[in-house]
Amino acid sequence: MIDLSSQCNRGGDGRVQPVIGLTCSQETDKYYFYRYYGEAVLAAGGLPVFLPAVTSGKQIIEDYGELIDG
Numbered sequence: 001m002i003d004l005s006s007q008c009n010r011g012g013d014g015r016v017q018p019v020i021g022l023t024c025s026q027e028t029d030k031y032y033f034y035r036y037y038g039e040a041v042l043a044a045g046g047l048p049v050f051l052p053a054v055t056s057g058k059q060i061i062e063d064y065g066e067l068i069d070g
Contacts, residue, residue, distance in 0.1 A: 017045060017046055017047040018045075018046050018047065018069035018070060019046070019047050019049055019067065019068045019069050019070075020041045020046040020047065020048055020049065020068060020069065020070050021049050021050075021051050021064060021067070021068035021070070022037050022038065022041065022048055022049070022050050022051065023050075023051050023052075023053055024050055024051065024052050024053055025053065026052075026053045031052050031053065033050050038050070046069075046070075049067070049068060051064055051068075
């Protein structure tokens with residue numbers, strides 16, 4: 001399990017991986033994302049985390065901000 005609270009995680013080779021938040025798109029009652037976004041973050045050395053498109057709740061948005069590096 002990956003500990004997102006550490007702000008950065010170590011990859012298999014010991015390098016620090018920044019946690020990068022990617023927002024999902026919404027279509028009716030479904031969230032979705034294009035896998036290429038996550039693959040691009042991985043290729044750049046980051047750890048992608050997909051976030052739902054939250055439209056209300058300032059606190060949850062702030063909480064997401066504390067979990068990710070960028």
